[in-house]
Amino acid sequence: MPVTYADSWTETLGDLEKRRHVSWGMGGPERLEKHHAKGKLDARARIDYLLDPGTFQEFGTLVGGDIAADAIVTGTGEIDGRPVLVGAEDFTTVAGTIAPGSNSKRYRLAELALRTKTPMIILLEGAGFRPTGDHYGRTPTDLLAQARCSGKIPMVSAVLGPSAGHGALVSPVCDFSVMSPHGAIFTAGPPVVKQSTGEEISKEDLGGPDIALASGVVHNVTDDDETALDAIRRYLSYFPSSAWSYPPSRRPDDSCEPRETPELLDIISRDNKYVYDARDVLDVVFDRPDWFEVQPEFGPAIICALAHLGGHPVAVVANQPLVLAGSIDADAADKAAHFITVADSFHLPLIFLTDNPGMLPGSGSEQGGVLRSGARMFAAQTAATTLKLHVTLRKAFGFGSMVMSLLGFDDQIATFAYPGATMGAMGAAAMGQATKAGEDFATVLREMELAASYSSAEHMGFDEMIDPRETRNVLLTALRRGLYSRQAAPEPVCRTTITP
Structure with missing residues (x-):
């Protein structure tokens, strides 16, 4: 009989599967249930809804170790048969905050989008930078990579929950931004505003849909997560994959x-x-x-x-x-x-x-x-x-x-x-x-x-x-x-x- 080595992989692959399940579990059953109770999809469900079925291929799954995917799910997929890059902040995991690892994932997302001449989509719901002791001075910034994409690949964002600080800057740099009724976007959230200026204000009055529309920070507001994601699919249908190609014509009817x-x-x-x-x-x-x-x-x-x-x-x-x-x-x-x-x-x-x-x-x-x-x-x-x-x-x-x-x-x-x-x-x-x-x-x-x-x-x-x-x-x-x-x-x- 020929020699086989499959048994030698059992422990190693079991360890990989265990680590992946930590990431796939996001913030855990209780936080996910609380999130869903507000009428919102979680980060992975949003990606599944947005993309053509079965096309999502994740990268950076193990970044963050015990912090599932370091609070942002990133990968590639297809919309109407055309490749896209997508990232979804996971609010159920440390409030979707950004650390050096997740910042590197965001940078990689934009880098790949530009290199492969592929549209980039960011689904936002996060509290900005995570308070840690890590040094950010030489951390690759996703906004730098995103700025290099401008005018070269279509960039779209959806604000599907509170989005503050560094993460919120992603939206106005994009070509098109849509917001759900649960969305809010601001430089700093209500607690920081109160500490800095003494003003007490709700997240809705600070940067909810009415404020974001009036200021022009977001372009369209929809009824829920699903219709926001539908709007992204429809918007991209008019555009080429990059500035190196012409817009696709529809089949004549x-x-x-x-x-x-x-x-x-x-x-x-x-x-x-x-x-x-x-x-x-x-x-x-x-x-x-x-x-x-x-x-x-x-x-x-x-x-x-x-x-x-x-x-x-x-x-x-x-x-x-x-x-x-x-x-x-x-x-x-x-x-x-x-x-x-x-x-x-x-x-x-x-x-x-x-x-x-x-x-x-x-x-x-x-x-x-x-x-x-x-x-x-x-x-x-x-x-x-x-x-x-x-x-x-x-x-x-x-x-x-x-x-x-x-x-x-x-x-x-x-x-x-x-x-x-x-x-x-x-x-x-x-x-x-x-x-x-x-x-x-x-x-x-x-x-x-x-x-x-x-x-x-x-x-x-x-x-x-x-x-x-x-x-x-x-x-x-x-x-x-x-x-x-x-x-x-x-x-x-x-x-x-x-x-x-």
Whole structure:
């Protein structure tokens, strides 16, 4: 009989299995039961829910020794058949805190994501650095590795419980962050705040969903852990795995086909006095039923959405007439600037749907930094190297038109306008008041305003004036033509502008 050595492995493999079970057990049955009783998934259940079944392969399982996985579960897996890197802080183990070992795991996660050109996902619920006597001065920092990933691989985070200190910094560095109702994010938690400033405050009032949305620290809030993880899967479906590849197109179906859009005649009144919901326009123009809004509660005067047009992923920036009549305030401009930069980094074509009377005027708006934020949005869209398409639906005035890419010689692959669209430095009513024009001259100004689109068309101010019923088809034709220009391998975007 041939010699076998299987028996010699029994003790060694038994020891390995025992150590693994310590890690897999996380904080133990009592802490897990308490965690689940709050309606939350534990770290490993979150990973199982997020990834395609059976695809998770862990690394760093034994880091931390008796401290299970050193309070963060890390590994690789797949979403819709595409590889991802994922890390989940384990709040049931020493409150998900960070020590040198777990910090090294986090660094390794980002390092592998960049090396393998793979999206990185971080699921946050932790209390920041663990109070130990270890020296952190030369410990590899995960944030350094994460910063090196920026603009090169998609980075997404979910705040699924309290997240404080160093761990909380992960979220705003990511491209997209979603929060569950249990989430809270802050520089330091309530006990530290009380000790430092004397202020007594709950974690919800300090950094809960309402606060995080209002500040713009997180982009979207969902109903529970599961819907937060669903949002991550959906968000990533529009993106390539890295900046070294183009966004994946969907398999064609009936929703991808050309079609006229007569519904827009009922949605968009020709009279600027009547508002409409820009979301209804997106429902009609883009593939059905498919678009995903990013940061809907912050800066709602602009809608930023991921969509498909003819099966091709696109990023949509649309003025929202329901809010401030479409005027662009500081929050809306900041939101759009970030969204444009992310879309450009990963080669998503940008489609601007414009209907605004300009930047929001007034003392409050000026004190809020509307000019700086507007300049930030202008710099982002002007510096964008991806395909850009523009449609003026009804009006575009002043700097508000420039930030929405209604600007000649700005590398758009297509610019369109509806007949009667009003354009210029400012609207006729505002200009009449500013110049103290008499009634007769004010009438002339209004007539000039209405004729502005034809005057602009006569001087090639845009490529073509279109019937609203042609909107989807002209955008789809222009997009397909633009995509044909992609005849070389993509590379990460090199940015040279200084962000205002």
